[in-house]
Amino acid sequence: MNFSSRLLETAVNELARLPGIGRKTALRLALHLLNRPAEEVELFTRSLMALRQEIRRCKVCGNISDSDTCEICASPKRDHATVCVVQDTRDVMAIENTGQFAGIYHVLGGVISPMEGISPDDLNIVPLIEKSSAGTIKEVIMALPTTVEGDTTAFYIYRQLENKGVAVSVIARGIAIGDDIEFTDEITLGRSILNRTPYPTGMQR
């Protein structure tokens, strides 16, 4: 690209470092910002700097939060004895959107991955084991990805929680609601038969 301005070139280079943003898209975004009022661009950049500089991690669950304790962990309405273990904040948002979970979360910040050099020590696992040892937690629900890394992480945590008097469960894997049986992959279909639930109790949504 031949830029007529170094300012434009720098801005495009910076925008193109974002994931999923190519140089053509970056140029379109830069020219869009150029045509917006200066105050609007200032609000935009200030919101991003504020996000980076002022955000905290909840001391209880590890989720991103505006304060030291997130709203979920601070709420007396939630069941603090039931903890759902997830990989990151997006999973918390997805489960919250269902409105089906009244417990609290524990955000690991990733999964164990020797390939990417992520060991258990790099993750928010120790506080979960400590909380469980304290005796206030009744059930830990694993909601980790169905990958080798996710399964490894779930098993690692399970081994640490054994003999601590905590029930460990895993979210149901099966055929998505609305999906055709004939088009479901073999592994999912196989699991959905093995993990069948009593009728009609299992049909409740």
Added chain:
Amino acid sequence: MNFSSRLLETAVNELARLPGIGRKTALRLALHLLNRPAEEVELFTRSLMALRQEIRRCKVCGNISDSDTCEICASPKRDHATVCVVQDTRDVMAIENTGQFAGIYHVLGGVISPMEGISPDDLNIVPLIEKSSAGTIKEVIMALPTTVEGDTTAFYIYRQLENKGVAVSVIARGIAIGDDIEFTDEITLGRSILNRTPYPTGMQR
């Protein structure tokens, strides 16, 4: 979306205002920035503010530039008697990338569009007519979009340049190099026959 943080929500809302960025992509970008070093995010936001606040328009051609006169208009190597009229800075970049044009540009900043309320007065047209009247310009090349608005704008400028001793031309429209004749739309194919060029001169690239 249920955000665990107002800072995150604000950042996602701001990112989602960018063209072509939905809320899910905005969330992905915000979480990406959260995981980058603070200095990197500062460089990123500073480059965007600098772009908005410090960029100028070239006084000669209207293209975006770091100084009052852009590099192209300031260059003694360019042919200042041949002016290519384009809609915006992206067209300048595209033509510069070809390396086939040694003249200078004139950036209108848009095309006449009664539907969007853009009249000739909103565009950078008057300086082009004034330059042409001054007698230093020999040829004006129209490189505007092949839309009703682009054609209207080209004709409007053509009428203003009549009897000013300036040759007016338009970039060739025809079958793109590598395209099949049988799959070319009728209008393009029709124009390519009407505007045929002498062989083998017209084959030069």
